[in-house]
Amino acid sequence: MTETTNKTAAENTPVSKEFQLEDSLHKAEDFFNKNKNSIIIALLVVVVVVGGTFAYSKFIKGPNEVKAQNMIFHAQQYFERDSFRLALNGDGNYEGFLQVIDKYGSTKTGQLAKYYAGVSYVKLGEFQKGIDQLTAFNGGDQIVQAMAYGLTGDAYMELGNTEKGIEFYKKAGAHSDNELTAPTYLFRAGMALEKANKPAEAISLYKQIRDKYPQTTEGREMDKYLARLGEVSNN
Known part of the structure; x- marks a missing residue:
């Protein structure tokens, strides 16, 4: 009777938190050992993606934005003077909106160039070309x-x-x-x-x-x- 009672008590005794934690750690360690290669590859992918995004923003996107801003300056001046063809195509010395779009269309300045180009084409009566540029524009x-x-x-x-x-x-x-x-x-x-x-x-x-x-x-x-x-x- 005593043995049965002790057995029952032992079955009903809560497992200690220390034991549960240790068991969980063993399971985690076992999981890592079995899937180590996959986990390491996944972590490397995250590092590459995050690092690549940072590198793209710092070393490519940022400099391209500056280059686009410098390139668009003279085209904007022609635009303000209503010289829309020169604004679009440049004057032989400086590029126009179309060149900015071609080289840096994905930058914020490149997007703005699409808007300017669309307005320029509409002003010149080339309405479908204007539509093409304006619908490609995605402004913030x-x-x-x-x-x-x-x-x-x-x-x-x-x-x-x-x-x-x-x-x-x-x-x-x-x-x-x-x-x-x-x-x-x-x-x-x-x-x-x-x-x-x-x-x-x-x-x-x-x-x-x-x-x-x-x-x-x-x-x-x-x-x-x-x-x-x-x-x-x-x-």
Whole structure:
């Protein structure tokens, strides 16, 4: 009886934390020994990836950004003077936006060059080339990105593609909620919708502009456009 009782007590006695910890360490050590090669390879991969990312940022990405900034300087000057062809292609001594894109397109400055190039092409009446550059542009600044979408809408309208124009105007209006770009491009979307014989959708956008941006030029004009479409304000 005593033996049975002792046996039962021994079975029910909690295993000490020290024993559990030691057992866990043995298991961990056993796991490492069995999978040592795989673990070492995995760690080396992490080291290479992290080290490679750091090295890329410090020794390649950083210097390339500086080179791109130096290269784009004269192209920006031509752009500001409305010399768009020289801004795009350079003048023989200094590179243009297209050369910046070709060499350093993945940098922040290279992305900005795509925006400049898109604007330049649209100004020159080469609308599809402008669209190609503007849709390739991926800007970090919300307002500049909205302007890129809006200008893409302008280019599509010039090409007679009203549906795509509406699409990009709406995209521009929704991308950045501010009083500078949003009401402007929503208004253009509304005008394009009228052209596409979609007055109900135009009315919806005009009301949005009036109610959300009442202090802007567009917001103050919306009752006039709504009245033209048969929507009279109750105010």
